[in-house]
Amino acid sequence: MARSGKRRYTAYWLLAPGAIWLVLFFVVPFYSLVATSLYDPNGSVLSGYKVTYHFSNYWHALKSYHPELLRSLWYAGLATLVCLVVGYVLAYAIAFKAGKWRNLLLVLVIAPFFTSFLLRTLSWKLILSDHGFVVSTLQNVHILSHDGRLLNTWFAVVAGIVYNFLPFMVLPLYASLEKVDGRLIEAAGDLYANPFRAFFKVTWPLSLPGVVAGTLLTFIPAAGDYINAQLLGGPGQTMVGNKIENLFTTSQDYPDAGALSMILMILIIGMVMVYIRTSGTEDLV
Amino acid sequence: MSPAARFFRWVKDHLVLVLGLLVLVYMFVPIAVVVLMSFNDPGKSKNVYAFRSFTWNNWLHPCHSAGMCHAVGVSVGIGVLATAAATAIGTMAAFGLVRHEFAGRSIANTVIFLPMASPEIVMGSSLLALFIAAHQGGHLGVWTIFIAHVMFCLSFVVVTVKARLSGLDDNLEQAAMDLYANERETFWRITFPLVLPGILGAALLSFSLSFDDFIITNLNAGQTTTFPMFVYGAAQRGVPMQVNVVGTVMFLIAITVVLGNTIYNRIQTKALATR
Numbered sequence: 001m002a003r004s005g006k007r008r009y010t011a012y013w014l015l016a017p018g019a020i021w022l023v024l025f026f027v028v029p030f031y032s033l034v035a036t037s038l039y040d041p042n043g044s045v046l047s048g049y050k051v052t053y054h055f056s057n058y059w060h061a062l063k064s065y066h067p068e069l070l071r072s073l074w075y076a077g078l079a080t081l082v083c084l085v086v087g088y089v090l091a092y093a094i095a096f097k098a099g100k101w102r103n104l105l106l107v108l109v110i111a112p113f114f115t116s117f118l119l120r121t122l123s124w125k126l127i128l129s130d131h132g133f134v135v136s137t138l139q140n141v142h143i144l145s146h147d148g149r150l151l152n153t154w155f156a157v158v159a160g161i162v163y164n165f166l167p168f169m170v171l172p173l174y175a176s177l178e179k180v181d182g183r184l185i186e187a188a189g190d191l192y193a194n195p196f197r198a199f200f201k202v203t204w205p206l207s208l209p210g211v212v213a214g215t216l217l218t219f220i221p222a223a224g225d226y227i228n229a230q231l232l233g234g235p236g237q238t239m240v241g242n243k244i245e246n247l248f249t250t251s252q253d254y255p256d257a258g259a260l261s262m263i264l265m266i267l268i269i270g271m272v273m274v275y276i277r278t279s280g281t282e283d284l285v
Numbered sequence: 286m287s288p289a290a291r292f293f294r295w296v297k298d299h300l301v302l303v304l305g306l307l308v309l310v311y312m313f314v315p316i317a318v319v320v321l322m323s324f325n326d327p328g329k330s331k332n333v334y335a336f337r338s339f340t341w342n343n344w345l346h347p348c349h350s351a352g353m354c355h356a357v358g359v360s361v362g363i364g365v366l367a368t369a370a371a372t373a374i375g376t377m378a379a380f381g382l383v384r385h386e387f388a389g390r391s392i393a394n395t396v397i398f399l400p401m402a403s404p405e406i407v408m409g410s411s412l413l414a415l416f417i418a419a420h421q422g423g424h425l426g427v428w429t430i431f432i433a434h435v436m437f438c439l440s441f442v443v444v445t446v447k448a449r450l451s452g453l454d455d456n457l458e459q460a461a462m463d464l465y466a467n468e469r470e471t472f473w474r475i476t477f478p479l480v481l482p483g484i485l486g487a488a489l490l491s492f493s494l495s496f497d498d499f500i501i502t503n504l505n506a507g508q509t510t511t512f513p514m515f516v517y518g519a520a521q522r523g524v525p526m527q528v529n530v531v532g533t534v535m536f537l538i539a540i541t542v543v544l545g546n547t548i549y550n551r552i553q554t555k556a557l558a559t560r
Contacts, residue, residue, distance in 0.1 A: 014381030015393060017374045018439055022396055025436040029411035036414040086308055093305025105309065107543050112312050114539030115319060117497050118516045119532040122524060123315030126322070126334040166312065195293050216402065224404025227499060231520055241406045241500070248410055248504060254417065261410045268404065 036258030049254065057259040065243050065260055072240040073267065075154070075229075076222035079161035080169075083218050084211065086162070087169035091210075092203075094170075095177035109170050121160055121231050128156050128232070152234030160228035165221060169214040176210030177203070212279050216272060223268055240264055316536060323529035334523075343526045350525035356515035357531055360496050363427060363511065367434035368491040374435070375442025376484055382443070383450045400440045408437065409501035416505065425507025433501050438491040445490060449483025482546075489542060496535070 040052040041060070062069075094105045112120065127134055128150040138144040150156050180203055188198035226241030233239075240260065247257035326340035348354040382393060400408060412433055416422055421429070457479070461471040499513040506514060516528050 011381040011385030011387040014377045014385070018378035018443065019393065019396070021374060021435060021439060022400070025412060025415075025432055026400055026408070027396065029408075029415040032414040032418045033407070033411040035418065089301065090305045090308040093302050093308075097302040097305065103547060107547060108309055109312070111536070111540060111543070112316060113497075114493050115316050115532050115536040116513060116516065118499060118513050118520070119319050119528060120315040122516070122520060123318035123322075126318055127314065129334045131335070163312075163315070166308075194290065220402055220404055224406040224500075226406065227517075230517075241404075244406050244410055245500075245504065248413055254414070257410060258414060261407050264404065265407045 033258050033261055036254050037262045039255040039258065041255045054255065057255045058263060061256050061259040061263060064256070065240060068238055068240040068243050069260075069263065069267065071237070072223050072264070073271070075158050075161060075239065076219050076225075079158050079165065079222050080215050080219045082158070082162045083166050083169040084215060087166055087173055087214065088207075088211075090166075091170050091173035091177050094174055095180070096182065106174070109167055109174075113167060117164060118227065118231075121164065121227055124156070124160050124163065125151065125231055128159075151232060152237070154233070154237055156232040157228050157237045157239075160232045161222050161225060164225070164228065165218045168217040168221070172213035172217060173207065173210040176207045176213075180206045208279065212276070216275075220268055220272070224264065316532075319529045319532040319536070322526060323533045325526050325529075327526060343530050347527045347530045350527040352510065353512075353515055353525065353527055353531070356510045356512045359427070359509060360512040363430050363434060364492045364495040367431055367438055367495045368488050370431075371435045371438035371442050371491050372484060372488045375439045375487065376446050376480075378439075379443045379446035379450055383447055397440050397443050400437050401444070405437075405498075405500040406504075409433070409504035412436070412501070413504045423507075425505055426509045429505045429507070430502050430509060430511065433505050434495040434498065437498070437501065438494055441490050441494060442487040445487035446480065446483045449480050449486075453479055489539075493535075493539065 035051050036049075037057055038051050038053050038055070039049040039057070040054055041057060090109070094102055094109070098105050126132065129135070130149050130151060135144065135148075135150055138150075139146055139148060144150075150159075184202050184206075185198055188202045189195070193201060224241050226239050226245060229237050229239040229242055244257055244261050244264070247253045247260065321336060323343055324339050324341070325336050326338045326342065328337055342349075378393075378397070381387075382390065382397075412429075413422075413425075416425060416429055453476070457475055458471055461475045462468075466474065497513060498511075499517060502511055503514055503517070510518070512531065516524060519525060519528065
């Protein structure tokens, strides 16, 4: 319903406040981050910094923090994969099996969002604690050794990330599964496809837009997250977010912090582009 | 049908639902723990990660935990202000984007989408880099948090309101115009009431995003402590049990609002159907 004539400029007036806010506090800050990453590392908070195009900051950050960078991508990737499997089951159940309970179940998927992210993560600390029910059960059935633990291991961190970002996976998956016409699946069955074949030939390809959206919405925040690593992991599970936060707030080493933040951003953008291109060959979206 | 095929059919019919419900249960286990721990009396024990004995004390004296109620107050204050600003600005932008054709619309859509797809740590550190470059590094506090929260809530508001707006039936507005309502009347009596649920949903989402944010807030807060920052700081020593009271209350309020809305809609639909 586009209106023309005297109303031509209305759109700009309506958009102006939001646009100004986003340019000032989202686009310009990104420029500041680039500048910060190129500061002369010899500056300090007191004497001030100069932009000297010190690309060596990047090299230095990469050299010092590559274990954390790789760990972040690895944890985020693994968590995204687990989220995809677990989230797919839930989204599928809601879309095809829930009947009149659909809306209620969707509300329940979103509901955990409304309890503090930090409190829910701390709950996992309790659930996975050394003398807790989960650990002692696993010890009794000899999956864990008698002094084995879950807290402060990669398992706890990845489990925490999976838990926290699961709704980001479920909602886009549901949105595209909901559009799948159930009659197509029936048709596949009528043509003698067994349920698994029908799933992989019909349902799965039709849900791919949701899969792409869900994996991106899970992977990107997961790679930058450090709360799970901080609360559920030990010193061996530090992620790149912990380092960036530390460099900015505690050690106030802005050039390194800026460079590390940029590297994370570039890595994520690169991976996302490769991913979209690869999945895009199958005529997506 | 072979027994194997029958088995697969059974799996297809029931197992998916059972597994799906198990996933939902898994999503609620930590919340059940939060509710349970809000009744925990840790006594003299230093271990706050196990249930020791039952008490009403945390609920009766939530502010006994030093600094917590102040932090909750700060979070609520920032949440209300940021929600009001983001909802107003975002709703205007959504109307502009859906109702008007103009040059640069796709760029606007991209810029609005980007904050939702950026890692928080990068957005937070960029904003901090800006504040430091603008020599505001020593003046971080409520206002820098407010700026940051409006920034990341905006995109969610625009997307939510846009979804509601583009699902709107044009005919209703046409009908109002045909019945000699002018544009202003049409807007306030037809369009706005129809979009209102979307705006309220966006506001609820904004508030919970703002209230819950840690990563961006922590970088730009200076000496100010919000509720998530209080919890994070306390987690290093062992959290006071009262934080679970706040968590439970938040959850109850949100559930009441959302379920209340669902039930209200159902009743209204039924009333219309039987009229």
